[in-house]
Amino acid sequence: MRLPHPPLLVITDRQLARRPLLSLIEEILAAGARWVMVREKDLPETELAELVKAIIERARPAGASVLVNARASVAAACEADGVHLPQGFSVAEARRIVGPARWVGVSAHNLEEALRAAEAGADYITLSPIFPPISKPDYGPPLGLGTLREVARAVPIPVIALGGITPENARACREAGAAGIAVLGSVMAAENPGGMVRAYLSAWGSSGCSGGEAEGLASDG
Template identity: 45%
Template sequence: MHRPNPIDFSLYLISSMQALPQGRDLLQAIEQALQGGVDAVQLRDKNLPTSERLALAKELRTLTRRYRARLLINGSVDIALAAEADGVHLGTASLPIAEARSLLGPKRLIGYSAHGLEELSLVAEQGADFATFSPVFFTPSKAAYGSPQGLEQLTRACNTSPMPVFALGGINLSRIPDVRQAGVQGIAVISAILASSEPLRAARTLKTALTEN
């Protein structure tokens, strides 16, 4: 399938207020992460009221434009359009990909959270532009999705998927060489950056590990 939207990022930060150290502001942490090399941000925080989530999306749009980074909204086409985001990130409980595409048009991105090889293949056929594949390693936030996929499954995912794959779940600095060897487009992280007392430094270290030869 021809994909009109090339994926031009490798360090994908997923927002989570719960991951922040006590007293830290989400927007401040994300701006520091952008300064450190994050080149795409997903607004998750799905429990926020819609009005607060839209306001946060608009503030993130301003930040991501300043740093020439992508912004995707988890699950909400309406907020993505209202905030002029680059696209959405969908999952099993979201709109079908075809319906999201009809609302977003051809130029915005559609990412998808895949938790197995069959699901990854299916959403590629349906027109997703890229997918996260998780959990690669154990992480509490993904425990509900079953046992970790492991590096062998991640490698199969990257080798068989016609779209770019991002490793998600328990990714930290020490695991980047292994996931790079599996063939990923990049990594998606939450706590590896947002739980750090120094988000800029954490992001910079991860980005260096992703891009060094």
């Protein structure tokens, strides 16, 4: 299996967004975003499902994929493209719920966690924080590009760099072996979210990413 749409994964946080989340989603899709993770941990399951369905309705016409953070049952019920698991969640259990055709990603914070996720059958990992996080300044010491390079070389699945990723350092993440980058606060809190998406894609070295390009990028990771 290959990732749906590297290089850019946009993670939602409606509390950081400067406008209604669905309006922001429409803007970033128009700017070229093709991979969205719905990460609204405070929402009850029913409300989260309604939001996920609304985002999927907007994403599908653009050819974009939607993941749900943590709640595999919501991902399956809404026919999302997959689930992204925080550290400590069972990949096998998530796979049982969402089925073999949907993505299961895992958050990792060191080489050991990355290897464990790959061995458990995850399709990809996010590795964080690479740099001091924009939305979580007290998250912990950054791993740096050296650790990103080490993990990308060691695991057989794509590694998505997360934490403090900016248009200025995005290309360095690619050169260190990342298959893509994940962003949250820099897009959610931006006055011009669409402009930020375009800046990330340009910095990575792509004005967009078709399915064929996505496969090539994923294989690089």
